[in-house]
Amino acid sequence: MYASDTAPGRVAAPDPGRMRLIALLAAATLFMESLDGTIVAIALPEMARYFRADVVDMNLGITAYLVALAVVLPISTWASDRWGPRKVFAAAIAGFTLTSLACAASQSMEAFVVARTIQGASAAMMTPVGRVVVLRHTERSGMMNAVALLTWPALIAPAIAPPLGGLIVKYLNWQWIFLVNVPLGLIGVVAALRLLPDSIAADDGERRSQHDWTGLILWAIAATLLIGGIESAARLSPSVLAFVLACGFGAAFTAWRHFRHHSHPVLDINLVGRHRSFGAVIFEGSAFRAAIMANPFLLPLYFQVGLHKTIGETGLLIMIGMIGNIGMKTVTSPVLRAFGFRRVLLCNGLLLGGSFAALILTDAQTPFAVIAGILIVSGLCRSMQFTTLNTLAFAEIVPSDVPHANTLLTTALQTNGAMGVAIGALALQIGSRFFGDGSEATFHLGFAVIATIAILAALSCLRLDHSIGSALISHERHGV
Numbered sequence: 001m002y003a004s005d006t007a008p009g010r011v012a013a014p015d016p017g018r019m020r021l022i023a024l025l026a027a028a029t030l031f032m033e034s035l036d037g038t039i040v041a042i043a044l045p046e047m048a049r050y051f052r053a054d055v056v057d058m059n060l061g062i063t064a065y066l067v068a069l070a071v072v073l074p075i076s077t078w079a080s081d082r083w084g085p086r087k088v089f090a091a092a093i094a095g096f097t098l099t100s101l102a103c104a105a106s107q108s109m110e111a112f113v114v115a116r117t118i119q120g121a122s123a124a125m126m127t128p129v130g131r132v133v134v135l136r137h138t139e140r141s142g143m144m145n146a147v148a149l150l151t152w153p154a155l156i157a158p159a160i161a162p163p164l165g166g167l168i169v170k171y172l173n174w175q176w177i178f179l180v181n182v183p184l185g186l187i188g189v190v191a192a193l194r195l196l197p198d199s200i201a202a203d204d205g206e207r208r209s210q211h212d213w214t215g216l217i218l219w220a221i222a223a224t225l226l227i228g229g230i231e232s233a234a235r236l237s238p239s240v241l242a243f244v245l246a247c248g249f250g251a252a253f254t255a256w257r258h259f260r261h262h263s264h265p266v267l268d269i270n271l272v273g274r275h276r277s278f279g280a281v282i283f284e285g286s287a288f289r290a291a292i293m294a295n296p297f298l299l300p301l302y303f304q305v306g307l308h309k310t311i312g313e314t315g316l317l318i319m320i321g322m323i324g325n326i327g328m329k330t331v332t333s334p335v336l337r338a339f340g341f342r343r344v345l346l347c348n349g350l351l352l353g354g355s356f357a358a359l360i361l362t363d364a365q366t367p368f369a370v371i372a373g374i375l376i377v378s379g380l381c382r383s384m385q386f387t388t389l390n391t392l393a394f395a396e397i398v399p400s401d402v403p404h405a406n407t408l409l410t411t412a413l414q415t416n417g418a419m420g421v422a423i424g425a426l427a428l429q430i431g432s433r434f435f436g437d438g439s440e441a442t443f444h445l446g447f448a449v450i451a452t453i454a455i456l457a458a459l460s461c462l463r464l465d466h467s468i469g470s471a472l473i474s475h476e477r478h479g480v
Contacts, residue, residue: 021098025191026131029093031183032184033123036100039161042300042315050174051109055305056432059231064113066418067227068120071220073411074266076128077403078211086196089129090189097124097185104175123210124414133196133404138266166315214264216472218255219267222248223415231422264276267411275396276406277468278342282412284464285389287457290351291356292382292451294424299375300430301446302443308366312466317368321375332387341392342464344384349458352381356451360444392468423449 040047040062048055079088099119106112144306168176225248233241259265272279299321303314355378360372397405427449431442 005255005320007397010321015434016122021191022195025188025195026127026133028184028191029089029188030127030131032096032181032188033127033148035161035164035381036119036123036181039165041296042161042165042304042311042318043177044301045304046169046311048175051112053109055438056428057302058109059115059297059421060423061111061116062420063227063231063425065116065120065123066421067115067224067412069124069414070223070411070418072121072124072228073128073414074216074219074407076125077124077407078131078266078409080129080132080403084198085129085133086193086198088125089196090192092125092129093185093188093192095119096126097182097189100178100181100185104178109366118413120126128410129196130405131410132403163315163319163393166311169311177318177363180238209480212262215255215258215262215266218251218258220257222251223418225251226247227415227418227422230419231425233429237238264403268401268406269408271397271401271405271408275405276410276465277392277395278397280345280461280464281389281393282408284345284457285393286416287354287453288385288389290420290423291353292385292420293417293451293459294446295356295382295395295422297379297421297424298428298443298446306440306443307362313368317371317375320372322377323376330418335384336388336391339390340466341395341468342461342466344388345464346458346461348381348388349454349461352378352385353359353451353454354457356447356454359447363440382417393470412431420450423453425456 025240031223044058044061045055047053047061048058051058076088096119099115102115103112103119106115157218165177168174171283229236229241229244229248232244236244255267256269259267259269271281296318300314300316303309303317304311309317338348355374358374358377362374394402394405424446427446428442431439431445433447435441
């Protein structure tokens, strides 16, 4: 049990041993969420045949999941304050597990998309709650290590997902991609009920989340219309597309004004203005994340449909690329200490864009080793960029703002992911009209688009101050 000999209205922090277990549980649920978000991509061609749908249209299963995550995420902090992290976390894992069963049982693409939407909503209440418990009780001197632990699953899952998904589809069927969540989910529910506190420890005067249903509704409308409009742009008439996007931008502008002036907004965007490092992570980071998140959607389709590789070859190639993700983790902190956040974001961002652009030069005759080399470099750059952004996000955030900053950052991350997949799908739809369905040139257009986004985002880092994030590096060096 947790200590209760604290002042009225205060909640004791979990002891260090329990905190380590909570951090591992939060990392494990992020792994499960990330695995489920990426393992689907390699099975899209098989699922398209099962549902008798166009393989490009199968991106709806990914987009629906990510949009639901982005829409529901903002209420995770409020729900945790209202019912406590233990109940919310356990219920979210249970919901994620049940909807995994629903995905596996789907007999039509429409039913699958509905199940994925609800699954995404469940995931939205899962990872942020565990993450905020860890960050809220972590000293600034240990923030980089805490963020690294919470980032590892998002890097390992994509490395495991391709070969695992390939084996499942080859020797079982695509339904088992979702059924593997069931035992993990059952273990997670039990662990959450045993480990997490009833409430989050708070400093005196710390803000607590309030109801902001108006802001939530405006945000849901804006995210759905903008992401859905981009994803469906090639299938809509110009007039309908213009109407959808106009309504989306109108809702986004209204939501922005609402968040700016509401006393307890569901998304505290004022944090962006108060903390320059956090603002950089939201603005420049959004473009980087959109480009990065489009890649796991494009690559499996490119290898299987464009280059006609087997699902085994596809899984091996993507796994090799993800090795770069893991390998870079061991040197990220020393690199940041040596060169600083601004220089790393700029130079590594350009390399990231260059690695995406290099895929344009590949075709069916390109040697396996050359493609693997490009993917390794891309993985190294992705890992560095992700970890740098995630670490910089909390460089200046005071403890009382951690829950709200975490909610805004996680919402932005999932929105960026959905936007990246939507942009990638739109590029493929446009490419199909000019170059033909499944042609190499169609996929090259997709890689050209995300490479351009990454390079422009890197160049925008020139506006950042040279000293950005330096205080965090200083804290880590001196252990204060």
